[in-house]
Amino acid sequence: MNQDELKQAVGRAALEYVPDNCIVGVGTGSTANCFIDALATMKGRIQGAVSSSEASVARLKSHGIPVFELNTVDHLPVYVDGADEINRQLQMIKGGGAALTREKIVAAVAEQFICIADESKLVDVLGKFPLPVEVIPMARSYVARQLVKLGGHPAYREGVITDNGNIIIDVHGLRISEANKLESQINEIVGVVTNGLFAHRRADVLLLGTSKGVQTLK
Numbered sequence: 058m059n060q061d062e063l064k065q066a067v068g069r070a071a072l073e074y075v076p077d078n079c080i081v082g083v084g085t086g087s088t089a090n091c092f093i094d095a096l097a098t099m100k101g102r103i104q105g106a107v108s109s110s111e112a113s114v115a116r117l118k119s120h121g122i123p124v125f126e127l128n129t130v131d132h133l134p135v136y137v138d139g140a141d142e143i144n145r146q147l148q149m150i151k152g153g154g155a156a157l158t159r160e161k162i163v164a165a166v167a168e169q170f171i172c173i174a175d176e177s178k179l180v181d182v183l184g185k186f187p188l189p190v191e192v193i194p195m196a197r198s199y200v201a202r203q204l205v206k207l208g209g210h211p212a213y214r215e216g217v218i219t220d221n222g223n224i225i226i227d228v229h230g231l232r233i234s235e236a237n238k239l240e241s242q243i244n245e246i247v248g249v250v251t252n253g254l255f256a257h258r259r260a261d262v263l264l265l266g267t268s269k270g271v272q273t274l275k
């Protein structure tokens with residue numbers, strides 16, 4: 058199976074975690090899109106979805122799946138989303154598609170986080186994928202200097218403005234052995250909106266697409 062087929066397989070597998078008559082939290086990216094396409098087969102059995110990005114909203118609506126504003130929803134049984142990297146503790150790096158802030162918000166509300174990924178995303182140590190950090194534009198240079206002090210090599214993601222009107226700094230050169238600690242350290246930098254480390258709120262289940270089929274890690 059090629060990478061797209063692996064993503065489609067985990068997108069379909071995630072349907073097992075979507076209860077009937079629920080509102081489901083939906084992430085952003087190519088793997089999340091496979092889940093959205095699979096979710097369309099449950100259209101009559103779910104109330105609808107809450108999304109983490111304008112892009113996912115558009116895809117949900119293209120399938121005729123009702124989209125709810127998060128503030129109108131007080132219960133999300135499940136959030137399904139991809140990752141740029143995930144380790145065996147189910148801690149993740151996310152934000153490759155600049156949707157990290159809204160993803161973290163919806164994931165915080167959801168009872169269960171189901172991560173769906175192809176096998177290329179599973180790593181022993183997080184950090185080979187540059188860590189995205191969403192930053193208030195006026196703080197870009199100051200935040201970059203603070204990230205250097207934490208051992209990173211920050212790079213401004215030119216030409217990208219998030220759904221929240223902020224910019225992204227990608228932090229290269231990290232080997233993240235204490236993900237919870239680093240997530241907190243970056244969050245404390247004035248001007249940082251969100252960082253793409255999902256360690257405090259890691260996944261509860263990983264559905265990993267492999268050449269031997271979909272593996273479930275918990």
Ligand SMILES: O=C[C@H](O)[C@H](O)[C@H](O)COP(=O)(O)O
Nearest residue numbers: 086087088139152153154156
């Ligand atoms: O900002 C984007 C999200 O964090 C995505 O979940 C992540 O980038 C993975 O995307 P893909 O499934 O396209 O590899």
